[in-house]
Amino acid sequence: MMYMYAPTPAPHIGLMQWWIAAEKLVENPWFTTFLLVIIVDLATGFLKGFFKGADEKVNSTTGRQGLIKHTVIAGIAVIFYPLVDCWGLANFANGFLMFFIGQYGISIVENLGIMGIPLPNWLTGNLEKLANRGGRVNDKNSKY
Numbered sequence: 001m002m003y004m005y006a007p008t009p010a011p012h013i014g015l016m017q018w019w020i021a022a023e024k025l026v027e028n029p030w031f032t033t034f035l036l037v038i039i040v041d042l043a044t045g046f047l048k049g050f051f052k053g054a055d056e057k058v059n060s061t062t063g064r065q066g067l068i069k070h071t072v073i074a075g076i077a078v079i080f081y082p083l084v085d086c087w088g089l090a091n092f093a094n095g096f097l098m099f100f101i102g103q104y105g106i107s108i109v110e111n112l113g114i115m116g117i118p119l120p121n122w123l124t125g126n127l128e129k130l131a132n133r134g135g136r137v138n139d140k141n142s143k144y
Contacts, residue, residue, distance in 0.1 A: 021082035030097040034077060037104040038070050044111035051115045073100060 025031050045066055049058035056062060077097060084093040110127055113119050 017086050018082050021085040022078075024085065025078070025081055028081075028094075028097075030094045030101070031077070031081065034097045034101055034104075035074065037101050037108070038074055041104045041107050041111070042066065042070060044108050044115070048111045048114045055114075 046058070046063060049056060077100075081093045081097075084090065106127065109119065109123065113124055113127070
């Protein structure tokens with residue numbers, strides 16, 4: 001049997017290729033934004049427990065669970081991003097980071113709303129955690 005083309009070999013990923021890709025990760029603005037958003041979400045999630053409008057007060061168990069969850073997500077990105085980059089699929093890895101940046105952004109906005117920081121009505125009406133709070137977060141007569 002004769003092949004018309006040679007099959008492409010599977011990519012060989014060695015520790016050195018992974019390490020080089022991991023070094024590039026530090027310079028990736030999406031990854032830097034991803035880490036920054038995680039830190040801001042952790043901070044606002046912790047601080048919201050000190051405000052009157054919070055459903056839950058500061059709780060070490062909840063804080064530990066959040067810290068573990070964020071660490072696992074960041075760890076997955078740190079380990080698998082260089083691997084996917086070695087396969088030549090860095091754009092998909094960036095898409096993964098953008099997705100989580102958006103999710104953490106929503107969480108940050110929810111935390112700010114729970115703290116009582118005025119947010120536009122179009123925003124609070126579209127976020128379930130804030131829409132269910134009714135008038136407790138934003139004044140109905142506000143210009144936002």
